[in-house]
Amino acid sequence: MPRFVDAAARRREIVEAVKRIVAADGLARVSLREVAAEAGLVVGSVRHYFDTAEELRVHALEAVADDVAGRVEAEADLVAQLCQLLPLDEARAVDLCVLTAFRLAARTDAALLPVADAAHARVAAVVGRSVRAALPDVEPHELVAEAERLLATVEGLALHALVHGRWLDADLCLAVVVAQAATLGRVPIS
Amino acid sequence: MPRFVDAAARRREIVEAVKRIVAADGLARVSLREVAAEAGLVVGSVRHYFDTAEELRVHALEAVADDVAGRVEAEADLVAQLCQLLPLDEARAVDLCVLTAFRLAARTDAALLPVADAAHARVAAVVGRSVRAALPDVEPHELVAEAERLLATVEGLALHALVHGRWLDADLCLAVVVAQAATLGRVPIS
């Protein structure tokens, strides 16, 4: 091997550039040229690590999804897990905003969909385990509904905070999540 | 006036073409040429009604947002209002999917943002009134949190149903919304 270069680190740098672009200007601006410029490289160099533009997008989604899912899995408390899905600080805001953009794109992009589904499954599994621990005797059907009720609330909150951020500060986010978690098992599922 | 043409109807047809494209292939495919082809017209004709591409996008968002907000405002019952924000049938699925795509795009598109904000405000006002009716004596701060708790849940549900549709059928959506509505006022807001 000739010159020694940490390829994995380079790929991470490029993914970081993608994240900055999505956070600032949206997925539409993620082109090879924009990404290369943001990463301080040229198109040819980016393509040396990601053969096609689609490969770059898929890898970027995998990277953020893994970051977010990892943070959720690292928490033991249910509320703490859910808080990892809220844009309560700058890092989470960027990751969640990128993840949300990619997830919506996955609806119409066959290459992105399995990655988005897998990430969602990881998070849902963690939340499902916490709900099971909180409600040991609940039926499976009700467990799914209760987990979905929590997850949907948190992701709806995140969406609101990202799009209409001025009307939804971190305190309100937290209050809503705590209140929502307190309703666990308080209501029968039809 | 020479030839008689219903300009408003033509604009509606073009917006319908935009909706079909967004629902099928995402916002990225909404270009003048694609929209014209989908509407059975040519670029020049579409531009006769919408001078620029941005104007077309803004008007399409206005139209969908107005449809959805109108449907919510037409319902008297809180649960019925919330159900208008779920993709429980094909028409609502298309509208909500288009609306969600535009709302996320509004985060980084200054022309779209005020329209998205206004639509959100209309829906939030309706839900807020219903929450006020259900909890007449609650404090304003708690009312906002409770309304947001409901709205976030419903929009999170809608997002899940749109992206990961196979894991979330209409019955589960409905069950979650009913259960969520039943938690209104059952928990103190910190």
Add this chain to the structure above:
DNA sequence: AGCTTCGAAGCACAGATGTGCTGCCACGCA
């Protein structure tokens, strides 16, 4: 009939994008 006016259609051009391909250059082994 003739003219005006609007709806529709179609160029043409500049800019951006993905991708195939070639050139360059430094390093480390022979």
Add this chain to the structure above:
DNA sequence: TGCGTGGCAGCACATCTGTGCTTCGAAGCT
């Protein structure tokens, strides 16, 4: 010392996009 291989840079081309501008056609009023 020579040289080949991996990392990097860039060109070239076809495609797609938005938009300015022109052209055509048909209807209705005078």
